[in-house]
Amino acid sequence: MDEVVELVVRNLQNYHYPAFRIVQAESGQLDFGGGVRGDFCEDHANTDGELDNYHYRLLRSENAYLNLMGMASVIYWGWANGEIREVRVRWFLNGHGNMPPTTAAIAQERLLRAKEALENGNCGLALSSFQGVSQLGRTPFSSKIIAFLAPNSAGVYDTKIQNAILELPALANWPRLDAARNGCGEVDSGAIQDCYIAWCSALQSIAGEISNRGLGQPRPLDIERAIFAAYIAHGNP
Numbered sequence: 001m002d003e004v005v006e007l008v009v010r011n012l013q014n015y016h017y018p019a020f021r022i023v024q025a026e027s028g029q030l031d032f033g034g035g036v037r038g039d040f041c042e043d044h045a046n047t048d049g050e051l052d053n054y055h056y057r058l059l060r061s062e063n064a065y066l067n068l069m070g071m072a073s074v075i076y077w078g079w080a081n082g083e084i085r086e087v088r089v090r091w092f093l094n095g096h097g098n099m100p101p102t103t104a105a106i107a108q109e110r111l112l113r114a115k116e117a118l119e120n121g122n123c124g125l126a127l128s129s130f131q132g133v134s135q136l137g138r139t140p141f142s143s144k145i146i147a148f149l150a151p152n153s154a155g156v157y158d159t160k161i162q163n164a165i166l167e168l169p170a171l172a173n174w175p176r177l178d179a180a181r182n183g184c185g186e187v188d189s190g191a192i193q194d195c196y197i198a199w200c201s202a203l204q205s206i207a208g209e210i211s212n213r214g215l216g217q218p219r220p221l222d223i224e225r226a227i228f229a230a231y232i233a234h235g236n237p
Contacts (some may be wrong), residue, residue, distance in 0.1 A: 001209060003170035008206055009215050013227035014233065020085070021051060022073035030072065030093070034065035036073050040076060040086055051077070052221075055148040060115075064108035068093075071107050071145060078144045092135040099134035105206045106133065111128055111149070118150045123200040124193030126154075131188045139196060140185050147221050152202045155224025157183045161199075164231035171227070176202050195209035 021041055022030065028037035036232035043051070055077070058070025069155045072089050079085030095101040108131050117125035126146050138144065140158035155161075162184050165171045180202060183195030203220035211217055218226070 001174070001176075002008070004174050004206060005213065005215070007168065007170040007230055008218075008223055009210060012216065012218060012222060014229040015048075016229070017048040017051065017061040019051070019052060020077045021078050022069060022089070023032075024069065032065045032068045032070075032072070032093075033062070036063075036065040036069060038069050038072070052151060056151070057151045058113055058229040059121055059145065064104035068102065068104040068107040069149055070148075071102070071111075071136075074144050074148055075141060078141055081115055084104065088135055092133075092165050096134050099132070099137075102117040102133055111145075114146060114149060116151060118146070121153075122197070123150075123154050124190075126150075127187045127196050129187075131186075136187075138186055139184050139192060143196065147224070150218045151221035153204060153220055155201050155203045155221050156228075157196055157224075159184055160228055160231055161224065164227050164234075165199075168227075168230060168234060174202075176205065179232070 004028060019042065021043065022038045024040045025037055025039040028039040030038040040113055055070055055074055058066050061067055061070070070155060075092050076085050076089050079088050092102055114126040114129035117123070117129060123146065127142050129138065129143040130145065134194045134207070136142045140156070143157045159232065162181070165177050165181050171177055177198070179198035180195050183192060183199055185192040187193070200220065203223045206223045207218050207220050
């Protein structure tokens with residue numbers, strides 16, 4: 001645990017936040033229904049906390065159309081380093097392949113389901129809430145929604161995080177993460193849900209240990225980001 005805490009504390013300020021979101025715009029190119037329209041936006045400022053709060057507000061809004069915009073914005077943010085990000089948002093909204101379009105009603109219902117699971121302390125069940133939703137059927141992006149929805153109890157689990165758990169010595173040698181080493185997959189899989197539960201539990205444990213040692217008050221989401229930053233610094237762009 002000492003090596004894990006040291007790794008995380010050393011990297012808490014090293015996470016470079018992708019400054020992308022979808023913003024509400026009266027004549028925006030994206031129509032979320034209910035009079036809510038939006039546009040793609042690149043923020044070239046240090047807006048870490050602002051963007052966290054922005055997505056949190058949209059995902060927890062009682063307005064279903066804002067819920068839909070929030071989910072689309074998280075997908076856009078999550079693909080910030082790829083030119084396909086706008087295409088992925090449109091696939092989410094309009095459907096793609098055998099996946100149907102995502103309506104505001106679907107977005108709200110799935111978020112309510114996820115919030116109920118999170119309130120009951122079940123991150124794995126929350127992950128499964130997005131089964132059958134275009135672009136959200138696998139851990140990397142469903143976990144991004146959950147991380148913004150519940151930053152005090154969850155974090156992202158994508159391929160870089162999975163590789164960090166396997167490759168960074170402090171994490172690879174920590175038995176607490178043994179159950180979280182193969183978590184990228186379909187969200188309807190019980191094994192994948194169990195991996196995500198183990199991951200979120202580990203993040204909560206690290207956050208608590210750092211707090212107990214008087215080294216700060218990071219959230220589980222901050223712990224995940226520090227691990228992501230450590231992996232990138234390890235020579236993994």
